[in-house]
Amino acid sequence: MLLRAEDLGKRFGGVAALEAVDVAFERGAVHAVIGPNGAGKTTLLNVLSGIYRADSGKIFLDDQELTSRAPHEFAAAGVSRTFQNLQLFFNMTALENVMTGRWLHERCALASALLRLPALARAEHACREAAAALLDMVGLSRWADARADSLPYGALKRLEIARALAAEPRLLLLDEPAAGLNAAETREIDELIRRTAARGVAVVLVEHNMKLVMEVAQHVVVLDYGRKLAEGAPQVVSRDRRVIEAYLGAEACST
């Protein structure tokens, strides 16, 4: 197991967004976290990337404890993510967005930045190449020098994934990567997810698009009201009575 989280709990005021949640994610596998709205899926991702501090429980990435660390420390440990409400750097070009994603691999001391030491130019060149390759992989090469705020929505979703991949993560968290995308664009995301997992990255997606989840995920976790309701292979989970009840109500179980 690459990531193990035990007994995660998170409250906001009186509401328990997460309660006693245990999850484990494997290298090279695609996992999905599903559940009705308000189930705590995004909260779970936020806790697993350090944006929220869990009120209880522990998080281990490869036996390194990450509980209560700052977000940039989670990133340094190998966790990368995309956001439900796009958090791109709209004040930069698409290429610069992805180049920023390379931050953890581009050590840049203050002195060498201020004085423009020669090693920096070489490192920048390498960074630009790597970023351009990633843009190519997600099919955004022609927008490399365009300001991020001029890209269409589908392209923005792929840009955010490219930026997350630039960090060469071990664990990639995707928050509704297919939201707002049409069938063709969703297929591209599907491809991207498979290729990333094939390289050994543990991929976790929060999704409402059940077709995508069924096709790409090997392991599904179902949350409801902050608790883990069920987990297992997609076909098993989709037939689980409790899951159907949570999504569709008790009557649907008779179908």
Next chain:
Amino acid sequence: MPPSASRKPVLILAALIAALPLALPNDYTYEVAILVGLNAIVCVGLNLLIGYAGQISLGHAGFVGLGAYGSAILAARYGWPAWLAMPASVAGVALLAWAIGRPILRLKGHALAMGTLGFGIIVSIVLATEDRFTGGPDGMAVPPLLVQGEKAWYWIVGAALVGAVWLAQNLIDSPRGRALRALHGSEVAAGALGIDAAAHKLSAFVISALFAATAGALSAHYAGFITPGKASFLHSVELVTMVVFGGMASTLGAVAGAAVLTTLPQLLTVFKEYEMVLLGAAMMLTMIFMPRGLVPTLEKALAAARRRPR
């Protein structure tokens, strides 16, 4: 961006500074140019904090004043030579900025504005009150550098400004510059990419304080006299106005903003009692018609002119 592009701003500026004396008829105009240069040094640093890192400081004149008084006190009261007093003062201010930066930069938005504003006011009050060291509200005399005369100081300040722009531009073009812009774009996403927001905000804050203190120290030895007004809230606001007016989008923009808003009041003094009215009206009108600042508006106009069919 190709590596040579970032040398352009520095070269343009150096050329301008070298050529300007041809257009300066007398000592007074040199004085204004020096004043522009000193303000520009502060603005280039402040622009890193406001324009790139997306923070705010309404108290940066405090660093200018501390840099000035630090060097003045070391030179006048302890007999340090100016070339030693100035760097010592600047280093001291940078240390102070580092110490107060961490707690203050945890604040965001208006709270940060208030925190920095409070700092500036505290500094100006302390400078005016501790008259044993500072000479009080009437100020104190500063032993001048060996160099004297407007023309000599023009080249000193000019060189310092070119140096400041070179350092700032290097930082902006580097990965750390991207990290700063990332913080401005989305602090959450920057953190998720491994960028330690607090550390980068602090370094932008300290660098901008360093630039401000340098300008302060230079101005103290240039003028031979300083008053606590250097650290006043009004001066802090003037500096922010220069940066915003310049457009917050580029280093040269900050220099341009400093140039326009330093010379404007000088030009308006001929109107004597109408000076304030005209200055206020000018500020309002320019921001109404150039809401994004000078440089972006000029860039847009240039782009539009190029697109027009001939």
Next chain:
Amino acid sequence: MLEQYLLSGITTGAIYALVALGFAIIYNASHVINFAQGEFVMIGGMASAAFFEAGLPLPLAVVLAIGMATLVGVLIEKLAVEPARDAPVVTLIIITIGASILLRGLATLVWDKKIHRVPAFSGETPITIGSGAGSATLLPQVLWVLGVSAVAVALLAWFFRRTLTGKAILAVSHNRLAARLMGISVRRVLAVSFGLSAALGALAGVLIAPIAFTSWDVGVMLGLKGFAAAILGGMGSSAGAVAGGLALGLIEALGAGYLSSAYKDVFAFLIIIAALVFLPHGLLGRSAAERV
């Protein structure tokens, strides 16, 4: 002595509260920090001094002064803020800074650079409360300051809760687009907000002029303190503005009394900064968790 400090603290606190309310109302309607707020205070004091010196009876001078400031407030909104309504907030702030410089310049032209006096509303004979060690003397004007401020705050609360215009202002402050879709004229709301803030500022200026005198640049520090009070209380919260104003006044008075009057402002600002570091949204501000 403590009673004396507390009393003077609440008095200045009431003035700060009125100025801070002006900041809060404009900020709520437009997200702009109006750096010309202090100048409304100045206009209140200087105009009433000028009208009184011109021979008008004091009550009329005061009312005219407040009316004049209100007009100036609306003019600033129409001529300076409206045309720049799509500009970034920083630009709007610089515009208000320009307006404050313009107003100060106009003050020196229309009036002068001298310090002016306005007579107290009901005489100068000090009143003594209590006796012996626990006594405090106060000027009758202080009662005016406290009384009128309290009435003003109460009227404002009623205005926001019970009148349609007041509710419209609240609606715009919560969600501008939704308010427009409901048929609320944002332009009118902005104009009313600026006029109201100006009136509040002028009222503060009028109330404090008999005690602290008035001059062309009295607005700079008062505006600054009002701004500090508004942020201390929680920017955008009216109750916060009042709380922040009173708190600032008290902190200042206690600092002046027990430490030194030279450092009372240093003391006050240090406390504000410390308060903000522990309560980043101010005393009464709501902390909204950012949705990601």
